[in-house]
Amino acid sequence: MRGVRVITRDSRDLLGEGPLWSMRENAVFWVDILGRRINRLSLADDNVTSFEQPDHAAWIIERTAGGFVAGIGLDMVRLDLPANRRKIIGQVDRGIQGNRLNDAKADAAGRIWAGTMPITCDRPTGAFHRLDPxxxxxxxxxxxxxxNGPAIDPDGRFLLHTDTALATIFRFDIREDGSLGARQPYIRFEPAWGNPDGMTFDAEGGLWVACWGAGCVTRFTPDGRRDRSIDLPASQITSCTFAGPDLDRMFVTSAAVDVDEPAGGALFxxxxxxxxxxxxxYRG
Incomplete structure (x- = not known):
């Protein structure tokens, strides 16, 4: 497709997710949740390296103190790369069999907001959690x-979160103490749009949403109106992030699980x- 670059590498992601732009490393990080690995793309030379993990690798976020924090299985861990050393901060959903972490974002206060879900994607046993510094x-x-898909207002006023199974993006006000206001429907996806997955804001306040099943990323205006889409050569689009020194490049993850597509599971x-x-x- 015109204007779409497939990142060259030796493998595809079963369930690519959570792309993260690191200015201090000049690299894009992302996870393969089902492949249990964290990937790194160097923007200096397009070299891709991978770090195997002991459980589902749900997300990775930078720490202000250096290194990263990651969601591995149901554990939130401090992670040093490239040494690939992990130290557990805490665990979510204790006692709930078959759950895992899925998708997270940091906010302007240095907290992390992270969801959980059943590995089987078929029952409402997941939740939404806040990790404080x-x-x-x-x-x-x-x-x-x-x-899925937390998107945090950089000013810390509100966040967006979705239950992909409900095809709805919800909006929550963030109170001063870090608690959330009532869950309010923000954007309800029409069937032709696919289902909402990972999300990110642009500098103008537009919301970019990865559309699972529809093969695109779609921008919504601040008032929730569908603005435009970029088509991609894979159906299961999972998340997106802005990257590069000028934040004018977008990288998009996808999934190969349960589909037979040449570009399924590619990074675009x-x-x-x-x-x-x-x-x-994260400030912890």
């Missing part, structure tokens, strides 16, 4: 069947025609 973990909402680069916002980090 002091390491405390609080369940803030639930239940969810496929918790597209020209979004706009700029993104700086990456937010």
């Amino acid at each position: 002091d390491g405390g973990i609080t369940r803030v909402d639930g239940p969810y069947t496929i918790a 680069e597209v020209d979004p025609g706009c700029r993104g916002r700086p990456t937010l980090m």
Whole structure:
């Protein structure tokens, strides 16, 4: 497709997710949840390296103190790369068999908001959690069947979160103490749009949403109106992030699980025609 670059590498992701732009490393990181690995693309030379994990690798976020924090299985861990050393901060959904972490974002206060879901994607046993800089973990909402795509207002006023199984993006006000206001429907997806997955804001306040099943990323205006889409040569599009020194490059993840597509599970680069916002980090 015109304007779409497939990142060259030796493998595809079963379930690519959670792309993260790191300015200090000049690299894009992302996970293969089912492949249990974290990937790194160097923007200096397009070299891709991977780091195997002991359980489902749900997300990776930078720490202001250096290194990363990651969601591995149901554990939130401090992660050093390239040494690939992990130290557990805490665990979510204790006692719930068959759940795993799925998708997370940091906010301007240095907290992390992360969802959980059943590995089987078929029952509402998941929840939404907040990891504070002091390491405390609080369940803030639930239940969810496929918790997905946090997008955080950089000013810390509100966040967006979705249950992909409900084809709805929800909006929550963030109170000063870190608690959330009532869950309010924000965008309800029509069947032709696919289902909402990972999300990110651009510098103009537009919301870019990866559309699972529809083979595209779609931009919505701040008032929730569908603005434009970029088509991709894979149906299961999972998430997107702005990258590069000028935040004018967009990288998009996808999944190969349960489909027979040449580009399924690829990492794509597209020209979004706009700029993104700086990456937010965990302060713990």
